[in-house]
Amino acid sequence: MRYLPLNANDRTQMLDVIGVESVDDLFYNVPEAARLKGLIDLPTHQSEQAVEQFFQRLSNKSTPASSVPFFCGAGAYKHHIPATVDHLIQRSEFLTAYTPYQPEISQGTLQTLFEFQTQVALLTGMEVANASMYDGSTACAEAVVMAHRVARGKKSKAVLAPGLHPHYAAATQTLASTLNITINERDTRMGRDDHVIDHIDDDTCCVVVQSPNVFGEIVDLRPIAEKAHAHKALLIAVFTEPVALAAITPPGEQGADIVVGEGQGLGVGLAFGGPHVGLFACRQKLVRQMPGRVCGETVDANGDRGYVLTLSTREQHIRREKATSNICTNSGLCCLAFTIHMSLLGDAGIQRLATLNHEKACDLADVIDGIAGAEVLNDTFFNEFTVRLNTNAEGVVDAMVEKGVIAGVPLSRLSPDSDENLLLVCATETSSGEDIAAFETALKEVLS
């Protein structure tokens, strides 16, 4: 067995030192009834070559996004990732290190976390950020719980906007339900985000608004922030595509108190939905209520600048049942990928990347508007938007798969009660002119 260094001779010598006859004696505390006799009914060990072949065979059964004209977004985005990113995150010292609890021998991870937090704060326009959450949806759920905590449990209502990604709303509902946080009845139709203002009252601890929202529409957060603050509620701004923040007015400049979102679009691949990386930023004054790990600057015994995990008195390993969250492991290696990609891009690079995304989406929208039976519904968008088809969107997507195009995400897949004819489509810098032409041809054929 290639992964196990001990041989039979070692084992015998070690049992001797321990003073027992056989390895079975080491399991003496296991009740007789629970001791397994023989092997579990699963295949026995296999060579590296055999395992690799198994995975290759299954990999071939899926259609990779990069192998076809591809237009899915809705919370996960296909971008080009520089080769440097994947090379660096596979450095043993990053890949096979634990959480940096021993700062003297973890400065590599700690400094990258400090840089990551700075980048997230700058991109969102906020004062501080944590060292990541599992993904955007769980960050959103934790933000609502945090807002409830900030209100010391005295305000029980969370208002979720219609344009919040249905999966984010569902993950939030799951966590909120057990803490007696009430969530408003949501009108999930497009173009209704400003209606959240009517739901805000003195019992509201937070308002959760996504921009660009799940339909791709960009939302003006300022009037919502104003109303929320008038009622001492927090505005939680959500995003699913980090690249968008380089093109639009950041939520921090629009009055957001907490900003949460998905960081996958920078440095992290699609991976069928995970691992991704949740971003979490807030105002400085709220930092002690923030969930998750945080890295801070300090000095060592020689007076040299260094970094440590800090404010751990918020966390479960110290506070136990009084912790701000039960989160422990987060998305370390994905934050590293995010921060490396951000370092490579810099301000100039990410703004150009955002502009390219937007232009490709504009090209795609123009093409779709020229197709009979299809209509772009958005007034504004960044790199994805909603199309109304004259027929069932899922059927159209399936028919376009047959023509070698993966056209987008039917809105009904995200929430079963939505209009079946709506299709979410997304273009990024990876969408070539040929891809968009293939989309046009396939959609015309399917709708005709």
Next chain:
Amino acid sequence: MKTEGRPTAPVAANSNAVQTVSGSQALNQATALLFETGTPRRTGVDLPEPKGTKSRLGAHGRKGAIGLPGLSEPETMRHYVRLSQKNYAIDLGVYPLGSCTMKHNPRLNEKVARMPGFADVHPLQPVQTAQGALEIMSVLSHWLMTLCNMPAVALTPKAGAHGELCGMMAIRARLDHDGASHKRRVLVPDAAHGTNPATAVQCGFTVDGLPSNAGGRVDMDALRAKLDGLGKDSDIAGIMLTNPNTCGLFESDIIEIAALIHKAGGYFYCDGANFNALVGRVRPGDLGVDAMHINLHKTFSTPHGGGGPGSGPTVLSDALKDHAPVPYVVKTEDGFDLVEHPDDKSFGRMCAFHGNMGMYTRALSYMMSHGSDGLKQATEDAVLNANYVQASLSDVMTPAFEGGCMHEALFDDRFLKDTGVDTLDFAKAMIDEGYHPMTMYFPLVVHGAMLIEPTESESKGELDRFIRSMRSLAERAKSGDVESFKQAPIYAPMRRLDETQAARKPVLRWTPPSDVAEAAE
């Protein structure tokens, strides 16, 4: 005293060390923050010039700069490679963090996870174009359910603590479904991981502490006293118990504990953080467990990555399986499909998509490589290695409890009594010997705890060197050499860091110099 490599005799901190002009020392290069190296105009990515003719951003376009410095590609490589060299890692040496299970991360797993049929597949692309990824989830589920002898598994939880949430949410959903919403009390042993009480509270339960006995296990008298005379309609929702427990001991009364909890109408949540001590030899389903998360990043060796990503699939009993979260994979006539919307029994959705696919592939690759025989052998070697370490150190250090251990050896600080050296000093001195320290001050039930988990990945030779170093440190501490322990580490990239200052005046980000100047005015 360590005999190979550099001397570890105590020296005054950098007493005669010549300071370099650059602040660098040979391979340990000083590394400025990237914000101090890069500029906003510089970029390491070549992108085509935008046409600049179209905009559908409305009035929402960004006005100002972001202020993000960039680096060219060679600067980026150097920045991160230099930083990487300031990290300890499993690939560098023994990483005996108890409870964290730092075992070898096979690179085959990295290779298969990057195959395009898994890595480059969108979570919402049509299911007929993602059949390979769905099949991996199905096969992984089969392995996990079989190893645990449990009828269901929820794959989506994204880490161990998320898995705890999944299991406790399922318990709550079942209780509510049965009209037993008054059952809100959860028993949690005082030795539990901090995540357990935090999870229980996050699910709306109240925590009732359960003491440990002198042997490091659940105090059965205390448990019986709490449950005495309680029927199914009691307020007991369940128990959260780690097995083997955080002292590295198998809870020998576990079958009775499960029966007592069930009798009080509660459910048994098992914290599966230590499942690596049982795989192939004991199945949780045979112990009366109702829910248990499995840390794929511990037991099945997906890399820890400096703090994640993890993955915490949660196995569920017959009583709980109908309450599992969405989405999950089902087998159909045409292949595999996803159930993405909850029925009235499911407790709902935990995250945006289908969990951490990238960890599913790695864990399954690890399991298939080992097979049923190799997994059992790995468990036995992990337990053997821990017992070997305990036996080899028990005359110079003080094991916290009598008898053998499972996969990790727990010591207390009695052997340091009156030496002036404490657990923290001892841990920091291990760094100078070339090792990552063990888990310290956990579990809380043992004074000055030192929890050593060598895992099955260490050879006997490596363990013997580790044992020699530990013995040498213990002897040095007893010989009155306090000062070198208080100074340690001396040879690490940094000396001890001031954690108090970091917490008192938190500096959590870099601030552009102009902002700092403004703030000072």
